[in-house]
Amino acid sequence: MNRQSGRVHEKASGPSPLATMRLKDVAKEAGVSTATVSHVINNTKFVTEETRSKVLRAIEKCNYYPNVHARALASGRSNIIGLLISDITNPFFPELVKSIESSVYERGYNLILVNTNYDAERASEYVRRMIELKVAGVALMTAELDPPLLDELVRKQVRVVFNDLGMAGEHMSNIVLDYAVGIEEAVNHLVSLGHRKIAHIAGSSSIRSGVIRREAFLASMARHVPNETPAIYEGDFKFESGRRAATEILDSGSLPTAVVVANDLMALGAMEEFQAAGLHVPADISIVGFDDIAFAALSSPPLTTVCSPRAEIGRRAIEALAMTIEHPNQPGVEIRIPTYLITRKSTAPPRKVKRPNTRG
Amino acid sequence: MNRQSGRVHEKASGPSPLATMRLKDVAKEAGVSTATVSHVINNTKFVTEETRSKVLRAIEKCNYYPNVHARALASGRSNIIGLLISDITNPFFPELVKSIESSVYERGYNLILVNTNYDAERASEYVRRMIELKVAGVALMTAELDPPLLDELVRKQVRVVFNDLGMAGEHMSNIVLDYAVGIEEAVNHLVSLGHRKIAHIAGSSSIRSGVIRREAFLASMARHVPNETPAIYEGDFKFESGRRAATEILDSGSLPTAVVVANDLMALGAMEEFQAAGLHVPADISIVGFDDIAFAALSSPPLTTVCSPRAEIGRRAIEALAMTIEHPNQPGVEIRIPTYLITRKSTAPPRKVKRPNTRG
DNA sequence: TTGTAAGCGTTATCAA
DNA sequence: TTGATAACGCTTACAA
Numbered sequence: 001m002n003r004q005s006g007r008v009h010e011k012a013s014g015p016s017p018l019a020t021m022r023l024k025d026v027a028k029e030a031g032v033s034t035a036t037v038s039h040v041i042n043n044t045k046f047v048t049e050e051t052r053s054k055v056l057r058a059i060e061k062c063n064y065y066p067n068v069h070a071r072a073l074a075s076g077r078s079n080i081i082g083l084l085i086s087d088i089t090n091p092f093f094p095e096l097v098k099s100i101e102s103s104v105y106e107r108g109y110n111l112i113l114v115n116t117n118y119d120a121e122r123a124s125e126y127v128r129r130m131i132e133l134k135v136a137g138v139a140l141m142t143a144e145l146d147p148p149l150l151d152e153l154v155r156k157q158v159r160v161v162f163n164d165l166g167m168a169g170e171h172m173s174n175i176v177l178d179y180a181v182g183i184e185e186a187v188n189h190l191v192s193l194g195h196r197k198i199a200h201i202a203g204s205s206s207i208r209s210g211v212i213r214r215e216a217f218l219a220s221m222a223r224h225v226p227n228e229t230p231a232i233y234e235g236d237f238k239f240e241s242g243r244r245a246a247t248e249i250l251d252s253g254s255l256p257t258a259v260v261v262a263n264d265l266m267a268l269g270a271m272e273e274f275q276a277a278g279l280h281v282p283a284d285i286s287i288v289g290f291d292d293i294a295f296a297a298l299s300s301p302p303l304t305t306v307c308s309p310r311a312e313i314g315r316r317a318i319e320a321l322a323m324t325i326e327h328p329n330q331p332g333v334e335i336r337i338p339t340y341l342i343t344r345k346s347t348a349p350p351r352k353v354k355r356p357n358t359r360g
Numbered sequence: 361m362n363r364q365s366g367r368v369h370e371k372a373s374g375p376s377p378l379a380t381m382r383l384k385d386v387a388k389e390a391g392v393s394t395a396t397v398s399h400v401i402n403n404t405k406f407v408t409e410e411t412r413s414k415v416l417r418a419i420e421k422c423n424y425y426p427n428v429h430a431r432a433l434a435s436g437r438s439n440i441i442g443l444l445i446s447d448i449t450n451p452f453f454p455e456l457v458k459s460i461e462s463s464v465y466e467r468g469y470n471l472i473l474v475n476t477n478y479d480a481e482r483a484s485e486y487v488r489r490m491i492e493l494k495v496a497g498v499a500l501m502t503a504e505l506d507p508p509l510l511d512e513l514v515r516k517q518v519r520v521v522f523n524d525l526g527m528a529g530e531h532m533s534n535i536v537l538d539y540a541v542g543i544e545e546a547v548n549h550l551v552s553l554g555h556r557k558i559a560h561i562a563g564s565s566s567i568r569s570g571v572i573r574r575e576a577f578l579a580s581m582a583r584h585v586p587n588e589t590p591a592i593y594e595g596d597f598k599f600e601s602g603r604r605a606a607t608e609i610l611d612s613g614s615l616p617t618a619v620v621v622a623n624d625l626m627a628l629g630a631m632e633e634f635q636a637a638g639l640h641v642p643a644d645i646s647i648v649g650f651d652d653i654a655f656a657a658l659s660s661p662p663l664t665t666v667c668s669p670r671a672e673i674g675r676r677a678i679e680a681l682a683m684t685i686e687h688p689n690q691p692g693v694e695i696r697i698p699t700y701l702i703t704r705k706s707t708a709p710p711r712k713v714k715r716p717n718t719r720g
Numbered sequence: 721t722t723g724t725a726a727g728c729g730t731t732a733t734c735a736a
Numbered sequence: 737t738t739g740a741t742a743a744c745g746c747t748t749a750c751a752a
Binding site: 382383384395398399402426429435 | 728729730731732733
């Protein structure tokens with residue numbers, strides 16, 4: 001029962017099911033060289049059908065699993081892709097992660113997931129780990145990342161794709177979500193319905209997407225309703241802040257007939273607060289969210305919202321990343337993905353309450 | 361500008377920032393052997409403070425990152441842990457994944473995430489990949505997995521932790537969620553409130569947790585309200601099926617005063633349907649969910665629910681896994697985690713409508 | 721078309 | 737206390 005050596009050397013009885021089989025064992029079993037086995041596994045040189053099937057049979061018989069680490073070491077490249085997100089419990093992420101995960105595996109890579117928790121130090125530690133793992137590429141799907149970390153990644157030859165963290169470059173691709181088109185659709189939708197007095201609940205002004213969305217809203221409003229100055233309330237992208245903003249709106253004394261909110265979580269919070277105050281959505285006030293998180297369709301009424309197509313974002317991000325990994329000389333690309341309005345039940349024409357200059 | 365070789369050999373000018381530094385380079389820089397460098401990095405043998413700091417300085421100066429693959433190959437163990445879940449967009453998972461991710465990284469491992477999408481074939485492919493990666497351990501956090509896959513993992517010496525996929529064994533730990541205690545609390549809560557006629561919306565009877573929850577409900581009811589036979593409606597754990605079950609309940613002609621639902625998604629669906637039918641929750645009907653997903657606290661009214669403590673599940677699962685990885689001779693453990701009731705606003709005493717034998 | 725053998729960057733066993 | 741050096745399992749020139 002010699003088990004100490006970690007490897008059981010059989011005398012002549014064929015492969016042991018317990019020992020981990022190496023390429024060499026497969027080669028011996030097939031009666032060929034290790035190079036040949038490697039070539040049939042990787043399709044990297046022509047091998048006659050006969051040897052090929054001998055090898056395949058041997059692989060089968062040995063229940064052989066290639067060792068990824070040995071492979072990475074020998075070839076100098078790994079098949080691991082890193083994904084860095086802020087917080088998987090933020091409802092924006094699950095769909096994105098799912099899409100990225102699928103794309104990554106379809107292309108034969110493996111996915112390492114890290115969750116920064118919005119913590120810069122943790123992000124930095126994670127970038128270090130990615131480099132240690134010699135990942136082929138990293139998808140940086142977080143709102144903020146210290147620029148030095150990005151530099152370090154690029155210096156270490158890691159291919160990168162990110163979401164508006166900078167411009168596309170030699171080894172980096174950039175996915176830019178076009179918030180403005182969706183917001184324009186939203187404002188246009190509300191204005192067509194007859195709304196004029198439209199407020200905005202913005203995301204934190206310290207986060208880029210928050211300010212971009214606010215500016216897009218303002219720009220659309222200026223185009224559609226030039227004579228009104230829309231009220232802006234600021235939240236922090238979380239549910240509770242939507243609630244608070246709604247309270248402020250309620251207390252402001254001049255209720256808008258519609259409100260465009262910078263994300264669904266705040267929109268859902270605002271909707272609840274309005275309803276708790278006795279308003280009916282959409283009869284008394286229309287609400288438009290942003291992102292189209294899963295629960296947007298499940299609220300009552302279902303939320304009209306601008307969709308950030310996360311499945312597409314994930315797919316195209318990995319497509320771009322794989323391109324820069326597999327064609328090392330091609331530069332990164334910039335991919336623009338539009339957002340678009342999904343009309344559900346939280347928007348309707350404003351109630352005709354005060355009809356000015358009405359007779360009698 | 362010799363860049364072709366991939367490695368730039370500097371003449372005497374110190375380390376190049378472009379080249380990837382190896383242990384050997386650090387050793388040369390520090391004027392010691394590779395063995396010594398390895399020992400200070402891994403704390404695996406005593407090294408004098410002096411050499412130690414020389415090495416540390418050299419590491420710093422070279423901006424050295426150890427190569428995980430070389431390390432895994434040489435040592436025979438990797439620091440990768442695999443996590444297999446069904447679907448990250450199922451609201452049960454984000455919190456679990458977050459907790460697992462934290463625990464894994466705190467312990468110095470890296471996390472490979474895979475999403476089976478409830479697809480057996482995909483699960484099988486993923487198990488193969490885990491083995492190729494020589495992962496130290498795998499957390500199987502999915503409702504179903506073919507037993508042969510589990511066997512294969514164990515045969516390949518991979519440590520495993522799972523959620524009721526079988527019994528704890530030599531290299532496998534089992535996390536068992538005690539559904540019954542939480543459900544008992546829920547039934548007890550409703551009965552104390554005065555409810556007698558309590559229905560159950562069950563999860564699919566083809567899924568283990570669905571049948572366990574139903575049986576726990578039935579057992580509690582038999583204990584508390586022995587003379588009633590509770591109505592059972594079957595759903596499939598999804599939002600829409602909660603809605604459908606509510607419709608069935610509404611159409612049944614005999615409305616219960618409370619309903620215990622097998623998960624929050626269905627509970628939320630049922631709640632919406634009841635509300636759409638003009639019922640008030642909890643005045644007309646009380647609802648208890650199960651899981652305590654994020655949106656349970658955000659619904660209106662906030663959902664009373666039985667909590668599956670996912671943060672704890674994740675933490676303890678990785679704790680158990682790390683134990684079996686780091687102490688190869690210790691057997692796996694079985695960890696029982698209780699569920700418990702969180703009382704929010706969707707439960708209240710039943711309305712006293714028909715008071716039988718009332719005078720006049 | 722197939723085989724031989726030199727790395728890949730660590731760890732770990734000995735020896736010094 | 738430190739240093740040589742042989743693995744680890746694979747890829748990939750280069751040879752045959």
